[in-house]
Amino acid sequence: MNTSSSPEGAGEQERPPELPKLARDTTPENPWPLSTLSHALHGWVQKAPDAWVEGQVIEVNQRARVSYVTLRDLQEEVSVNVTLFQREMARLERPLERGSRVVVNLKADFYVKTGRLSMLGRDIRPVGLGDLLERLERLRRALAEEGLFDPAHKKRLPVLPHRVGLVTGRNSDAEKDVVRNATNRWPGVEFEIREVPVQGTGSAKAVIQALQELDGMDAVDVIVIARGGGAFEDLLSFSDESLLRVVFAARTPVVSAIGHENDQPLLDYVADVRASTPTDAGKRIVPDVQDERLRLLQARAALDRAVSTLIDREQQGLATMRSRPSLSQPDGMILIREEDLDRWRSRAWSAANAQTLRARDAVGQMRARVRALSPQQTLDRGYAVVQTADGSVLTDAADAAPGQSLSVRLARGELGVDVTSSSTRQPGEH
The missing domain is CATH 2.40.50.140 (Nucleic acid-binding proteins)
Structure with missing residues (x-):
């Protein structure tokens, strides 16, 4: 059955589809x-x-x-x-x-x-001058509180930079002032120049790009951002917050040379060195070759004087040392030591001799005492020693039996005796 021919089918085909809501x-x-x-x-x-x-x-x-x-x-x-x-x-x-x-x-x-x-x-x-000044003052206080102006963060300029990075306007007087004054002071200095817009829309971004490019080059020792004078509005790019933070984060020392002495954009506070003018920047970044030559001559003269003074002082010291008795009469020291040696030898001999004599006297005294206590000395005084047959000394008459053979030792010789009697009488008794 063909539904398209029915009235109902025709009505459904003619109904428009519902529009999407989204x-x-x-x-x-x-x-x-x-x-x-x-x-x-x-x-x-x-x-x-x-x-x-x-x-x-x-x-x-x-x-x-x-x-x-x-x-x-x-x-x-x-x-x-x-x-x-x-x-x-x-x-x-x-x-x-x-x-x-x-x-x-x-x-x-x-x-x-x-x-x-x-x-x-x-x-x-319209944004008036007062409004701009108020904004800059608020930004200045905020950055100062963060420490971006702290002198402790300032990097010192190199004594003699071999290559100087310069960010400035295209074919500007500021570029000529920096290059001319730096070259006059040090002819051997080299420049890496980046010419960018220094006022108007996009100038701050262009300066940032040039600064980051120079900061990434190892050959660049110092970077100068230079611009000539102008109206207050013309220098607003150098108070841009993003530029100030890039300058603060740069690893290469940055010199600010914007406008004239009275112009002070916020870049002057963040930069490591503030130059009053581009001409002043050219004089600050390199030393004066004439002054350096003069300093070399002065240093050489001072070195010559120091060496001459040292030589004279050492010569005087040698002369003084030669005049000393130890060098002028070296045998005098030997003679003194020889006398000391003789004196010490005499003292040693006297001390040893006295000690020997004292020891000999002590030995003699000891020999006399020993001799005085000797049994032979006792025998020499008329005493005798009675011994039994076994060699024992008989000290008690009660120990001798009648008829016992005894040996009597005299001062000279011995006697053999037989005991006939014994008595307990003590010496001195009757």
């Missing part, structure tokens, strides 16, 4: 109408909040009731067209000019009929 649900078979997308984009853009932005005016096109202004970012190559109505322009005290800095409250708007995205300026305010 953009991601659209397909080639079921797309959105263009108006749906435009209205959706308009709704999304309307939900975006307004924002205050800062930029530089590069083009102004004023008409009867509407003014079209082109703003450019202060650092990046980004620009946007802004539509300002007469009531916003009427609030300005002075007409907008190219190059002026402004702060604008922008609200994005999407025009459904043409699909054009535009920026509506609801309020615009």
Whole structure:
């Protein structure tokens, strides 16, 4: 059965498909109408909040009731067209000019009929000198609190740099002043020059790139950032926070030579050395060859004087040493030692002789005492020693038996006797 011929089938084919609610649900078979997308984009853009932005005016096109202004970012190559109505322009005290800095409250708007995205300026305010000074002062205090201006972080310049990195404007007087003065002072100095924009949009970024490139070169010993004088607004690039932090992080010493003596961008506080002018920078980075030659001559003269003084002093010392008795009469020391040796020998002989005599006397006395206590001495005085047959000394008469043979030892010779009687009478008894 063919359903396409039935009324119900015809009604189902004629019903249009339901449109997707979300953009991601659209397909080639079921797309959105263009108006749906435009209205959706308009709704999304309307939900975006307004924002205050800062930029530089590069083009102004004023008409009867509407003014079209082109703003450019202060650092990046980004620009946007802004539509300002007469009531916003009427609030300005002075007409907008190219190059002026402004702060604008922008609200994005999407025009459904043409699909054009535009920026509506609801309020615009010029950035005056007072506002810029106040911003710089706040930034200066913040960086000072972080320690970016601390002298302890300053790097010393090399005594004699072989190659100097120079970041400056293209074919500028600042470049000529630095190169000419440095070359006049030290003809052998070499330069690695990077010519970049030094004012306006993107100048800070260009200086940063050149600085990082030179800082990465081992042959570069010092980097000079130089620019001639100008208006306060022209030097604002050298107070950019990103540039200041790159200078602080550089491993190569950086010299700031911006403007004149009275110009003091924040780069002067962060740089390792601040030169009042580019000419002053050329004099600071290298020594004066004439002064160095003079110092060499002075050092050589001082060295000659020191050597001559040393030689004279040593000669006087040698003469003094030669005049000493130890060198003028070297045998005098030997004679003194010989006398000392004789004296010590005599003392030793006397001491040994006296000791020997004392010892001999002691031996004689001891010999006399021994002789006095000797049994022979006792025998010589008329005493005798009575011994039994076994050699024992008989000391008690009771120990001798009658008829016992005894031996009597006299001072000279012995007697053999027989005991006939014994008595216990003591000497002196009757």
